[in-house]
Amino acid sequence: MREIFRTILLNREAEKKMLAVLIDPEKCQGPLLAATIAALKVEAPDFIFVGGSLTSTSTKSLIELFKEETESKIILFPGNASQFTPNADALLFMSLISGRNPDYLIGQQVQSAISVKNSGMEVIPMGYILIEGDAKSSVEYISNTQPIPREKKGIVLSTALAGELLGMHIIYLEAGSGAKSPVSPELIQYVSENISIPLIVGGGITTPADMIxxxxxxxxxxxxxxxxxxxxxxIPDFIEYRDKYYEEKRKKEEE
Known part of the structure; x- marks a missing residue:
């Protein structure tokens, strides 16, 4: 029942980096949906995250479609309790630990807890930390929380460590959708060197160089x-860059 998280841990141990494509059900429709599925059939990322800050579109039907059309593992990344559906491969059960809005710290989680437990699906507890990205993000607006200024490295690390000590299995540093600036490498390094659980980074990444x-x-x-x-x-270009990065790194270590 812990297949997805076990895969993440094994890849982390092998220093094999992973790429997730985030699908917002509200936006991924019509021509965009068709183009996205076509690209995912060329090269499959490690994971497809499905969810958004606000959606009235059926998350369940979209997940069923991606399961039929792609080979990637589908992880539910819900913006609120109403987006929960048990047909994904795993659920990121997250708390917005950088904010002080109790609804996103624990309220939404309470609403969905019984349904999640009864579903029997794999659940991965995750501490979600919103970082300033030079643009007001959907997460910031919907959750009514302030991002942590990106220069406040100590606050970011303390928040990440608090999440780890509270039992979170993953920390997510998020610059927010549409961020003009991704989370800086300096901040990523500072956090990653001081926590012992896997680290996810997203928001504002627009080039393979940003990803690497x-x-x-x-x-x-x-x-x-x-x-x-x-x-x-x-999408296939980024996956190829990721694979090339891993292979070059592995060869250097073998030399």
Whole structure:
């Protein structure tokens, strides 16, 4: 029942970096949905995260479609309790630990807890930390919380450590959808070197160089969403860059 998280831990131990494509059900429809599925059939990322800050679209039917059409593991990444559906491969059961809005710290989780428990699906507890990204994000607006200024490294690390000590299995550093600036490599490195659980980084990543910089700084999983909504056909390119990075790193270690 812990297949997804076990895979993450094994890849982390092998220093094999992972890429997740974030799908927002509200946006991924019509031509964009068709183009995204076509790209995912060319090269499959490690994971497909499905969820959004606000959605009235059926998350369940979208997950069923991706399961039929792609080979990637589907992880539910819900913005609130109403987006829960048991047909994903795993659920990121997250708490917005950088904010002080009790509804996103524990309220939404309480609403869905019984349904999640009864579903029997794999659940991965995750501490979600919103970092300033030079643009007001959907998460910031919907959750009514303030991001942590990116220069406040001590606060970010203390928040991440608090999540780990509270029993979270993963920490997610998020610059927010549409961020003009991704989480800096310096901040990623500072956090990754001082926590002992896997680290996810997302928001504002628009080039393979951004992705590789995040990997080199210590991110175990990089998540890209907004950019692929504009350029879904570039998904295979990023996966190839990720694979090339891993192979070059492995060869250097063998020399």
């Amino acid at each position: 910089s995040s990997f080199e700084a210590g991110a175990d999983i990089v998540v890209i969403g907004n950019f692929f909504e504009k350029y879904p056909y570039k």
